[in-house]
Structures are given as structure tokens and as C-alpha cells.
Amino acid sequence: MATKKKTTKKTKTTSEPMIVRSNSFGAGITYQLRMVRCGSAACKKGCAEGERPHGPYWYRVERDLTTGKTTVKYHGKNEPTLEEIARHMNERAS
Ligand SMILES: [Zn+2]
DSSP states (O other): OOOOOOOSOOOOOSOOOEEEEEEEOSTTEEEEEEEEOOOOTTOTTOGGGTSSOEEEEEEEEEEOTTTOOEEEEEEESSOOOHHHHHHHHHHHHO
């Protein structure tokens, strides 16, 4: 199949993450396993078409309990270990 069928269905370019797993650890820390779209039209995986997103990758979502502001940090492909989680929580507590 060399021909690509054009669909009329439009996909939004806003990269809304697909959350596969979500682990909350209190203190505003959540680890999420996400499938992501890079948003590149030239993406070889064709993630913009919504067919093959990248990942899954782990992200650390931290919510500031006083301001309510959320920051998302890329963690990596591997699930965070308990040691890593404990370290991050200690960092926040200090
Ligand atoms: Zn992509």
C-alpha cells in the first residue's frame, strides 16, 4: 500500500498527552506514564496524525501546594524507582 488515503478528519495540533498510568505520592507529586506527540509535521512516526505517538515516557508532575502551579518534568523511559521518588520528595520537603 503506497498510496495514502486522505481523511477529512482533522486532528488538533495541540499536544494533549495520553496518560497511560498515574501514580500520586502526595505533596503534590504525581508520576505519569504518557504517550506524547512531538507536534512535528515531519515526524517519521506520524504522531501528528494521531496514529503513533511517542513513548511511553515517565513524567514527574509537581504541583506547588501554595500557588497551585504545575510543573512537568521529563523523567525518562524507565519507571521511577522508590529511591528516586523518595529523593524527589525529600528535595521538595527541604
Ligand atoms: Zn512525533
